[in-house]
Amino acid sequence: MKSRVQPSPADSSIPQSSGDCFDLLLAACWRLSQLRYAFLIWAEKGNMNPNFEPVLRFCSRIISPWPKRGKCLPPSPEMLKRETEMFASMERHVSSFRHAEREGDALLMADELVQVADFASAIRALCDPEFPPASFLDVKAAWAAEGGK
Numbered sequence: 001m002k003s004r005v006q007p008s009p010a011d012s013s014i015p016q017s018s019g020d021c022f023d024l025l026l027a028a029c030w031r032l033s034q035l036r037y038a039f040l041i042w043a044e045k046g047n048m049n050p051n052f053e054p055v056l057r058f059c060s061r062i063i064s065p066w067p068k069r070g071k072c073l074p075p076s077p078e079m080l081k082r083e084t085e086m087f088a089s090m091e092r093h094v095s096s097f098r099h100a101e102r103e104g105d106a107l108l109m110a111d112e113l114v115q116v117a118d119f120a121s122a123i124r125a126l127c128d129p130e131f132p133p134a135s136f137l138d139v140k141a142a143w144a145a146e147g148g149k
Contacts, residue, residue: 021075021127022067024083028090029063032120035097036060039113047106053148054140055110055117061134062121072127083123090119 036059043052073079093115100108114136125133 020069020072021079021083022069022072024080024087025067025072025123025127028087028120028123029067031090031094032059032116033063035094035113035116036063038101039109042101042106042109049106049110050148052106052110054136054143055113057143058114058134058136058139059117061139062117062124067124067128067131071130073129075127079126083126086119086123086126090116090123093119 036056039052040056043049043056075083093112097109097112097116100106100112117134118136121134124131
């Protein structure tokens with residue numbers, strides 16, 4: 001079966017959309033899911049800071065429930081262009097996250113994960129009108145109200 005998401009010649013990390021905003025949305029959520037998992041595994045190896053909990057919750061709020069094709073709006077050329085630009089910006093933060101991971105800089109990893117999640121949230125909100133855009137500050141405030149620090 002042939003994949004609908006192909007690497008772009010200009011930037012191999014940005015999927016070529018087949019004219020469907022859902023392709024880029026899935027790619028953004030998949031990337032966020034991968035980084036969230038890498039961060040969680042890294043944190044569980046004894047590097048967990050209580051302040052990382054809202055970061056993980058923020059990521060989870062964006063990818064859960066997982067996006068569904070039927071909820072996406074039909075894309076316009078402007079929407080696809082904006083989504084592609086957001087994805088490219090998100091990928092720069094992915095690269096910075098990976099660098100911080102190699103350096104063992106947990107605080108920078110957390111910051112970059114929040115940035116990736118912000119872009120994934122914006123992409124999802126652009127495509128899925130039923131998705132309430134997530135805000136890290138809102139998630140952090142809710143966590144603090146539940147007894148977090």
